Every structure is written in structure tokens, then in C-alpha cells.
Amino acid sequence: MAGGCDEYWREVSVAGVPVRYCRCGAGSPVLILHHDIGCPDRAPFAEALSVNHDVLMPVHPGFGLGSERAEWMRSVRDLAVLYRGLLAGLGIGRATLVGLGFGGWVAAEMASMAPADVDRLVLVGAMGLQPREGFILDQALVGYIDYAEAFFKDPAAFDAVYGREPTNDQLEAWDICREMCFRIAWKPYMYSQTLAPLLGSVTAPALVVHGADDGVVPADCAAQYAAALPNARLETVADCGHAVALERPEALARLVQDFIGE
Amino acid sequence: MHLMYFTEQPMSTYPADKGLEFGATALMFSNRYFDPVDGSRLYNEFLEQYLYAEEVGIDGIMLNEHHNAPFCMQAKANIFAAILAGMTEKVKIVMLGNPLPLAENPVRLAEELAMIDMISRGRLVSGFVRGGGQEQLAAGVNPAYNRERFEEAHDLVVRAWTETGPFRFEGRHYQNRVVNPWAVPLQKPYPRVWVPGVISRETIVWAAEQRYPYIALNTSIADTKKIWQTYDDVALEAGYEAGPENRGYLIQVHVSDNEEKAIENARQFRWMQGEFTGLAHPVWSTPSGYSSPRNRRAFVEFAAGRRANPRGQTSFEQQMEDLRIIAGTPDTVVPKLRRILEETRPGILALWGNDGTVSQEDSMTCIRMIGTEVFPAIREIAKELDLKSPFEAEAPVSIRYSTDLKAPAAAAE
Known part of the structure; x- marks a missing residue:
């Protein structure tokens, strides 16, 4: 998407912050929210969805080189409110929200604060809830490449996205993403203590997806989302790590397209 | 000229081979290798050194603190400062320093330092530091706000020392609705800060x-x-x-x-x-947001093993x-x-x-x-x-x- 269609990139000011987003395709609106390690140059998952949908994929402000951060932002819920503002500003009332990993947490927050504006909700390896077993991997303790590699089951899939030796620009971008994660999700780390009860109001159909070999977010988080959302279904993608959209883009696109078409 | 003695208070009896085996001697290097029997002996030896430093005419004793690592045994510099306040007569007690961002309540720190100043009869020099990157992780304190917390905590401590209470402090990181410590420094306007x-x-x-x-x-x-x-x-x-x-x-x-x-x-x-601070992963010593953005490129390249340590x-x-x-x-x-x-x-x-x-x-x-x-x-x-x-x-x-x-x-x- 981003790689092949530069003309689809736009920028709009929301809450005083410039938000870059890619908009591509036609159909019902789908908002895709990316991982905490930034928005990769190529997004085959989003491209596949854009065949049948009006796909919007913003870069979280402050996540990556050239992405201005919101100095005032202090929580992931703040980011979710900002995206509510983005959609409203674009005149999009109801949308399908697709959140990837950290972006899944943002999507769940967005859904909880305006349940009626959710067409469908897709959470893929979503952070945001405290696992009852295990922990969400602490990126503060591992190197930039090690953390990104942990998103994949198959090292070759990492290479395909970032290259065997990620560039120094990429390293710097990951450090900037990491700083922004610390700014808004440091404590408790990568989950909310108040989100779970609020999910009960989200009656829209929800699809909770989890990579069977997710080494970043424990499977229990997916189980909790599926239990807390009244109308949710849980799907596990076999032979796949945390970054399902990057490691198994076609499989995920199929799942999501079928789900939206139901 | 003010002349001081300093020791890092090394936990020198930890098994060095275990550190090499683990590949790090900081933050995540297990404290199973901390022997409190040796620790007790060493703390008392350091105390003996400080008292002797005063005896032989040294002007000041410099104290510091670090966490989760054998290179420095002081986990709270104010502890030794308090001991020295009571046990010495002449030396300046020079904290270099208290890591301000690690304080969740700077007013409490202001109280502790005021007590040390009064007990020592005005011999406190109250230095402040940001604390190393690893200290932020060891204390669970957000490295991305390190400098903001440092400056704000400093302002709150100085106000707690110099302004008549009660007053209210509403900062970005610290909000203290009643600041009114019944412990204020003996030295006026306030102890020297280095x-x-x-x-x-x-x-x-x-x-x-x-x-x-x-x-x-x-x-x-x-x-x-x-x-x-x-x-x-x-x-x-x-x-x-x-x-x-x-x-x-x-x-x-x-x-x-x-x-x-x-x-x-x-x-x-x-x-x-x-x-001297031990072996550590670069992202521990320089967590994201801790360092100046000017140094970001150099540090990420160092962290990936692509260039030498910018710290030298x-x-x-x-x-x-x-x-x-x-x-x-x-x-x-x-x-x-x-x-x-x-x-x-x-x-x-x-x-x-x-x-x-x-x-x-x-x-x-x-x-x-x-x-x-x-x-x-x-x-x-x-x-x-x-x-x-x-x-x-x-x-x-x-x-x-x-x-x-x-x-x-x-x-x-």
C-alpha cells in the first residue's frame, strides 16, 4: 500500500498534531492501527483489504522518523480519542476497526468509548489487557532488532519485512517508537487496568485473532478479549508469531474479509 | 580548595565468572550472587574508611548511589549520609548525588536531606543527578520523562526548603497538595547543590x-x-x-x-x-527517551553493535x-x-x-x-x-x- 501508492498518503491536523495516514480503496471504511514498532513501508494486508474497502491506515503520531509526537499525550486512551477525532474530521461515522498488537489496544479503547460507532472490531494479538499468565514482552530490556524479531515465528518473515540487517534509519525509527511507547504506556506496561469492564458495552461483532506462536503477547490476552466482548469470536492463526499481518498477511486478510462480509 | 574522598562501595566478592557467563553485571544480573554476609562486612569497612578520612584531615566525603549492580553497594545515598551525620564532626557530607527522577515524592527527599543537614549541624552538600539509564529501569521510573522529572523535583525540593508552608505544588509529574515539612535545612538559604x-x-x-x-x-x-x-x-x-x-x-x-x-x-x-559500571546491554544504560535526541543515532548504532560506545x-x-x-x-x-x-x-x-x-x-x-x-x-x-x-x-x-x-x-x- 504505502510502497506502491505514495499518492494515497495525506496529512491532517488532529488535536494540534499532524497525523499522516494512507487512504486507499473503496467500500465500507476500515481503520487499521499498526504495531508499536511502527508502520512498515509495505503493508500487503492493508493492500488486500483495500480491494473491497475504504482503508485508512494512520501512522501513530510520534511513532517513527518524521512523525511528530503529541507532547501532551500521556496514555493510550489519549491516542484512541485522537483517532476518534481523525474519523470525525473525515466525516466517517461508523467504521470497522482493525488493531494490530499495540494498535489492537488502541482499537479496543476506541470501541469502548463509542460502541455505536463500531461497525466491526478486529483485534490481532492485541495488547491492552493484563495477562493472567505470563507477561507482555518488555521491550525496555531487549535490543531494537531482538524486539522486532520476537514479533515473528519465522526469521525469514522478519527478513522479508525489515531485511536481514535493518538499516540505521530503521533502528532510529524503532527507538523513536519505543520512546513514544514509554511516554504513553510505561506503567502499567502495555495494558490498562480499566479497559476490560468497558468492553462489555461493545456489542458490535468482534474477531479476536492470535498467532499461535505469539512471543510478545500471551494467548490469555486474546482469551480475555474474546470473553469480555459480548459478540466475539476467537481465531488462532497456526504457525505464526505476534505480527500476524506481517507474517501471514494473506491468511489474515482472508479471515478479516470473510468476517466483514458475514 | 575542597578536597574529598570517594569510593563506589564495590560489592567486590561477587563471582566475576558468573557475570561473564551471564554476559552482564548490571540490572538483570541475578542478586543470588549478592552475599549479605560479605555485604555486612563491606558496609562496615566502608564506614571505617569514611571515619578514617575525617581523622586524617580530608574535607569531604562524597557519596552516591546505584541499583541492581555489584559496582556500587549504596542503594540509598541518604543512609550513609545519615550515619555520617551522626558519627562525624567536621567533614562535609557531599551527596553526588540523589537521583531526583527516582523520587516519587520529592518532598520526602527534601525532609530526609533537611534531617541530615540538621543532624550534621550544617555539613550537607546536596548534589542531584538524573540517575543512569539502568537506575530508571531498576526503579520502574519512566526514562522518557527523566529530565522533566529531574528539573521539576529540583524545583519542588528547593521550594520545600525555602518557602514557608503550607503551600500547594501542581507540577506535570508531581502534585503535592500540602507541602509543609516539619524538617527544614539548617543551612540558609539552603544547602549547597553540586x-x-x-x-x-x-x-x-x-x-x-x-x-x-x-x-x-x-x-x-x-x-x-x-x-x-x-x-x-x-x-x-x-x-x-x-x-x-x-x-x-x-x-x-x-x-x-x-x-x-x-x-x-x-x-x-x-x-x-x-x-566501571559493569557490563550491560546498551538499551539498559540508555533507554529510549533518556538521552538527548542529538545522540539518538549514535546510541542506536552502538546498541546494534555497529559503532563504538559514544561514551567512550x-x-x-x-x-x-x-x-x-x-x-x-x-x-x-x-x-x-x-x-x-x-x-x-x-x-x-x-x-x-x-x-x-x-x-x-x-x-x-x-x-x-x-x-x-x-x-x-x-x-x-x-x-x-x-x-x-x-x-x-x-x-x-x-x-x-x-x-x-x-x-x-x-x-x-
Whole structure:
């Protein structure tokens, strides 16, 4: 998407912050929210969805080189409110929200604060809830490449996205993403203590997806989302790590397209 | 000249091979290797060293703290400061320093320091630091707000010391609805604040803006001069001329009655596998957001093993050559220190006397010779070079209490 269609990139000011987003395709609106390690140059998952949908994929402000951060932002819920503002500003009332990993947490927050504006909700390896077993991997303790590699089951899939030796620009971008994660999700780390009860109001159909070999977010988080959302279904993608959209883009696109078409 | 003794308080009995095996001796290196029996002995040996430092005429004892690592056993500098406040009579108790961002309630820190100042009858120097990157992780404190927390906590502590309570403080990171400590410093307007540092330009600038002495931690002569240039420029802009009373220097110096033994013991300054803070993953020592964005590129490349440590890493021999480590008898040590004093002109000098596995006996010998031979000679040199400490120069505690400020040089033209 981003790689092949530069003309689809736009920028709009929301809450005083410039938000870059890619908009591509036609159909019902789908908002895709990316991982905490930034928005990769190529997004085959989003491209596949854009065949049948009006796909919007913003870069979280402050996540990556050239992405201005919101100095005032202090929580992931703040980011979710900002995206509510983005959609409203674009005149999009109801949308399908697709959140990837950290972006899944943002999507769940967005859904909880305006349940009626959710067409469908897709959470893929979503952070945001405290696992009852295990922990969400602490990126503060591992190197930039090690953390990104942990998103994949198959090292070759990492290479395909970032290259065997990620560039120094990429390293710097990951450090900037990491700083922004610390700014808004440091404590408790990568989950909310108040989100779970609020999910009960989200009656829209929800699809909770989890990579069977997710080494970043424990499977229990997916189980909790599926239990807390009244109308949710849980799907596990076999032979796949945390970054399902990057490691198994076609499989995920199929799942999501079928789900939206139901 | 204010002359001090310093030790990192090394936990020297940890099994070095286990550190090498694990690949790190900081943050995540398991405390299963911390032996409290040795710990108890070592804490008492360090106390013995401090009391002896006072006995042999040393002016000040410099204290610091670190966490989760064998290179420094002090987990709370105020603990030793409190002990020394009660057990010593003359020495200045120089905290270099309390890591402000680690404080969840700076008012409590202000109270502790006020107690130390009163118990010591006004002998506290209350230095403040940002704390290393690993300290933020060890304390669960957000590294991305380190500098904001540092500056805000400083402001709150100073207000708690100087303003009549009760008052209300509403900051970005600290909100204290009732500030009214029933413990205030004996020294007025407040205890001197010195700021140690190594690399961050922002900290040098901040210290100069506050008119707080900056203590360069074991930097090379060339780097120390660069630091003073930055400090002096900011000072002029702020309306004062910086001098020796604004400059401190900490240097690793081991003194013995025997040259070979001195050099052998000085090798212990590199005891933690060549890194005085131990081996650590770069992202532990420089978590995202902790360092200046100007250094981001260099640090990420270092973290990925693509370039050398921007903080620098040099061999023992090179450090001896650069006079960042000095070892010998007083006869050989004093001329080398003289050169540093001539070149960098500090009014505060701390000797980091021993490290690693240097025996208690050799440490005590070192302290005796520093106090009775090295420092008397340094005092004479300081007089000759007119190197006055903040106490001797009667320097104001901070810019706010300065009565000699000039209009900024640029504006006057």
C-alpha cells in the first residue's frame, strides 16, 4: 500500500498534531492501527483489504522518523480519542476497526468509548489487557532488532519485512517508537487496568485473532478479549508469531474479509 | 580548595565468572550472587574508611548511589549520609548525588536531606543527578520523562526548603497538595547543590544556569576543558563569570607507599570487565527517551553493535596515559594532579581512592596518604593557583541568591 501508492498518503491536523495516514480503496471504511514498532513501508494486508474497502491506515503520531509526537499525550486512551477525532474530521461515522498488537489496544479503547460507532472490531494479538499468565514482552530490556524479531515465528518473515540487517534509519525509527511507547504506556506496561469492564458495552461483532506462536503477547490476552466482548469470536492463526499481518498477511486478510462480509 | 574522598562501595566478592557467563553485571544480573554476609562486612569497612578520612584531615566525603549492580553497594545515598551525620564532626557530607527522577515524592527527599543537614549541624552538600539509564529501569521510573522529572523535583525540593508552608505544588509529574515539612535545612538559604555529570550537555547548561558547581566525573583533560567552556558561556549569558568555585573534578587516584603496588591496585579501577559500571546491554544504560535526541543515532548504532560506545571506552594503560587514572606514591601522584589543576582549575577535587578487590588495609593506607601527604601538597598548589572552593569564595548557593549578576554580555553591547 504505502510502497506502491505514495499518492494515497495525506496529512491532517488532529488535536494540534499532524497525523499522516494512507487512504486507499473503496467500500465500507476500515481503520487499521499498526504495531508499536511502527508502520512498515509495505503493508500487503492493508493492500488486500483495500480491494473491497475504504482503508485508512494512520501512522501513530510520534511513532517513527518524521512523525511528530503529541507532547501532551500521556496514555493510550489519549491516542484512541485522537483517532476518534481523525474519523470525525473525515466525516466517517461508523467504521470497522482493525488493531494490530499495540494498535489492537488502541482499537479496543476506541470501541469502548463509542460502541455505536463500531461497525466491526478486529483485534490481532492485541495488547491492552493484563495477562493472567505470563507477561507482555518488555521491550525496555531487549535490543531494537531482538524486539522486532520476537514479533515473528519465522526469521525469514522478519527478513522479508525489515531485511536481514535493518538499516540505521530503521533502528532510529524503532527507538523513536519505543520512546513514544514509554511516554504513553510505561506503567502499567502495555495494558490498562480499566479497559476490560468497558468492553462489555461493545456489542458490535468482534474477531479476536492470535498467532499461535505469539512471543510478545500471551494467548490469555486474546482469551480475555474474546470473553469480555459480548459478540466475539476467537481465531488462532497456526504457525505464526505476534505480527500476524506481517507474517501471514494473506491468511489474515482472508479471515478479516470473510468476517466483514458475514 | 575542597578536597574529598570517594569510593563506589564495590560489592567486590561477587563471582566475576558468573557475570561473564551471564554476559552482564548490571540490572538483570541475578542478586543470588549478592552475599549479605560479605555485604555486612563491606558496609562496615566502608564506614571505617569514611571515619578514617575525617581523622586524617580530608574535607569531604562524597557519596552516591546505584541499583541492581555489584559496582556500587549504596542503594540509598541518604543512609550513609545519615550515619555520617551522626558519627562525624567536621567533614562535609557531599551527596553526588540523589537521583531526583527516582523520587516519587520529592518532598520526602527534601525532609530526609533537611534531617541530615540538621543532624550534621550544617555539613550537607546536596548534589542531584538524573540517575543512569539502568537506575530508571531498576526503579520502574519512566526514562522518557527523566529530565522533566529531574528539573521539576529540583524545583519542588528547593521550594520545600525555602518557602514557608503550607503551600500547594501542581507540577506535570508531581502534585503535592500540602507541602509543609516539619524538617527544614539548617543551612540558609539552603544547602549547597553540586551537580555531577559526564556526557550530557543539557546537564552542564542546566547547572550553569542555576549557578550550581558542576562536578566532571573522571573526564579527560580535553573533555573537562570543553565542559568548562560550555559552562562559562552559559554563565556569562546568565550574568556571572564562572571560576574555580563552579568547577569540581572527580578522578581515580590510588596512592600507596610503593609504586608497583599502587599500579597493581589501580588496575582494580577496571575490575568490572573494563567497564566501571559493569557490563550491560546498551538499551539498559540508555533507554529510549533518556538521552538527548542529538545522540539518538549514535546510541542506536552502538546498541546494534555497529559503532563504538559514544561514551567512550579506553584501556587501563590509555587511562593512565590520559591522567584519568593516577597511581603511585605521593611523590609521583602530586605532580600529575598539579597538571590537572593547572589545566582545568577546579575548586573542588574528589579522589576516588580504590575500587574492586583492593584490600581494606591498602584502602586505609591510601586514605592515610591522601589525607596526610597528597592533600596538604594540593592545598599549597591550590593557594598558588588561586583555586578557591565555593566555601572559600563564599559563592552564592544559586543564581537566585546572587547579588553580583551583570546584564548579559550580548545585551550590554
